[in-house]
Amino acid sequence: MSDWVLPDEVLADAPAYTPRPHELADLELLLSGAYVPLSRFMNRTEVAAVAATGTLPDGTAWPSPITLEVPEAVAAKLDTGSPRGRVLVLTDPEGAPVAAVEAVELSPVAGGGVRVAGEVRRIGEVLHGPFRRLRATPAQTRQTLTTSRVLGVVADRPLHRPQLAEIHRAAHTLNAHVLILVPVAGLGPDGLPPAALVRSILAARDRLPQATIVAVPLSYRGDEVRDGLLTARVAAAYGATHLLSMGRGFAGGSGVRIMLPRQLCYDVRDGQWRAADEVEPPFRRQPMTSAEIYDMLDRGFGLPDWHTPPAVAAELRKARPPRRKRGVVVFLTGLSGSGKSTIARGLYDSLLESGERTVSLFDGDVVRRLLSAKLGFSPEDRALNIRRIGFVAAEVAHHHGVAICCPIAPYADGRAEARRMAAEAGGDFILVHVATPLEVCEERDRKGLYAKARAGQIEAFTGISAPYEAPADAELILDTAQMSVDDAVAEVLDYLTEGGWLETTGLGLTGAR
Numbered sequence: 026m027s028d029w030v031l032p033d034e035v036l037a038d039a040p041a042y043t044p045r046p047h048e049l050a051d052l053e054l055l056l057s058g059a060y061v062p063l064s065r066f067m068n069r070t071e072v073a074a075v076a077a078t079g080t081l082p083d084g085t086a087w088p089s090p091i092t093l094e095v096p097e098a099v100a101a102k103l104d105t106g107s108p109r110g111r112v113l114v115l116t117d118p119e120g121a122p123v124a125a126v127e128a129v130e131l132s133p134v135a136g137g138g139v140r141v142a143g144e145v146r147r148i149g150e151v152l153h154g155p156f157r158r159l160r161a162t163p164a165q166t167r168q169t170l171t172t173s174r175v176l177g178v179v180a181d182r183p184l185h186r187p188q189l190a191e192i193h194r195a196a197h198t199l200n201a202h203v204l205i206l207v208p209v210a211g212l213g214p215d216g217l218p219p220a221a222l223v224r225s226i227l228a229a230r231d232r233l234p235q236a237t238i239v240a241v242p243l244s245y246r247g248d249e250v251r252d253g254l255l256t257a258r259v260a261a262a263y264g265a266t267h268l269l270s271m272g273r274g275f276a277g278g279s280g281v282r283i284m285l286p287r288q289l290c291y292d293v294r295d296g297q298w299r300a301a302d303e304v305e306p307p308f309r310r311q312p313m314t315s316a317e318i319y320d321m322l323d324r325g326f327g328l329p330d331w332h333t334p335p336a337v338a339a340e341l342r343k344a345r346p347p348r349r350k351r352g353v354v355v356f357l358t359g360l361s362g363s364g365k366s367t368i369a370r371g372l373y374d375s376l377l378e379s380g381e382r383t384v385s386l387f388d389g390d391v392v393r394r395l396l397s398a399k400l401g402f403s404p405e406d407r408a409l410n411i412r413r414i415g416f417v418a419a420e421v422a423h424h425h426g427v428a429i430c431c432p433i434a435p436y437a438d439g440r441a442e443a444r445r446m447a448a449e450a451g452g453d454f455i456l457v458h459v460a461t462p463l464e465v466c467e468e469r470d471r472k473g474l475y476a477k478a479r480a481g482q483i484e485a486f487t488g489i490s491a492p493y494e495a496p497a498d499a500e501l502i503l504d505t506a507q508m509s510v511d512d513a514v515a516e517v518l519d520y521l522t523e524g525g526w527l528e529t530t531g532l533g534l535t536g537a538r
Contacts, residue, residue: 039112052093064144065126066093066141072092088250089251089252092142093141111127159223159240163263167263175265176196176267177281179260180206181243186331186333187298190289192233206263207240208243209241209242210243225340226238228340260281271286293310351425353455355457357457360459376427392432407439408439415442419443433493444456459504460502
């Protein structure tokens with residue numbers, strides 16, 4: 026890291042920005058030394074080299090770009106030609122300063138925004154968040170390791186008995202200290218929020234060999250090979266000499282040896298987990314898949330003791346209660362006049378009549394008057410409006426309620442962020458596309474909005490002068506040109522009932538068939 030100086034007056038005048046979650050994760054790894062030898066957000070040359078060859082310009086192997094992107098309005102406040110104006114303060118989600126980046130290069134990126142490259146320096150500590158005591162640095166972690174061989178395990182899923190048996194076998198074979206690295210920078214592959222994942226790992230602690238458990242801000246970028254390479258590098262920085270793949274596609278090349286797990290099965294004769302070829306077929310039980318485990322939890326069934334330790338099962342039941350008790354966000358999207366608000370109101374009334382679930386309604390027009398009163402209809406303001414709705418709806422779901430939202434929500438990124446917030450709050454998310462055709466919406470035009478938009482009196486009107494990105498990931502598609510509102514409400518109620526979020530549709534409910 027360079028020795029650039031940060032006088033207090035420079036920090037006081039510097040613009041501030043809260044990076045996106047995966048960038049905050051990268052920032053923490055940069056500051057902790059887990060990304061050694063990297064200590065900066067990459068510039069254009071480095072990004073191009075990594076993308077083309079998997080190495081930095083100096084030949085150092087590096088699998089993934091580590092970058093920081095900021096809005097154009099933030100970048101406009103940076104002047105890389107002036108020592109006093111080249112510093113950007115990075116804050117945590119609560120606005121507390123964490124680090125500063127020396128902006129030595131600004132590069133526009135496709136789709137808008139500006140990439141900021143430069144060295145980072147810590148200027149504050151992240152003091153909040155669950156399990157902060159487990160956020161040790163690589164240097165602190167290496168001091169706890171008791172053997173020259175260290176078996177790293179990236180526990181991005183709960184540890185059931187098959188995984189515990191495999192860890193014991195590998196640790197015994199190597200005579201190694203076990204290092205459990207728990208990714209806490211977003212949802213895991215099984216959809217568990219980070220705190221719930223950590224609790225499930227700690228619940229299995231008494232069934233592990235001698236082990237150090239560390240919460241690591243690892244985030245995955247969706248490329249299995251590059252993610253595996255980067256994870257192996259981070260594990261090596263924390264002291265791992267060997268890495269048990271546990272089903273993940275890790276790769277070597279980072280000074281750590283990759284160990285492949287055996288195919289285990291449960292021997293019903295003595296209750297032991299053994300290699301599949303050591304147990305005769307009549308006596309085998311195969312490990313449960315994640316889909317099977319979470320289907321049982323969704324339906325309210327207990328996990329079998331032969332597969333999951335009771336303490337781990339208890340944590341999973343808390344993190345993933347049955348759907349009939351779990352919070353859910355029903356998010357209706359569609360053009361103005363599509364009928365989404367009417368359907369949302371009918372659904373809301375039906376649930377109020379049944380009394381089965383607590384329910385909140387976030388109508389687009391009402392939210393605009395109250396929660397987003399000062400926002401306009403630019404793409405940036407539309408995105409902020411959806412983030413606000415998504416945040417409040419996720420809080421409702423976190424407390425096991427039903428949140429019904431019906432904004433236009435024209436952009437896929439905004440809907441995806443609302444889905445992510447619901448999942449991170451421990452709730453479910455059901456996207457309903459009210460796909461009524463534009464011409465039908467115009468015919469209904471009770472407020473005369475389409476006519477004004479066609480006449481140029483309204484700028485950026487969705488469907489006319491602004492785009493609507495039809496969702497490709499909707500759980501339900503409704504067209505009120507082809508069905509009545511009552512039928513549409515009933516279809517949503519049926520979906521909620523069949524999925525287990527409601528116990529019965531309730532005869533006589535508004536919109537019920």
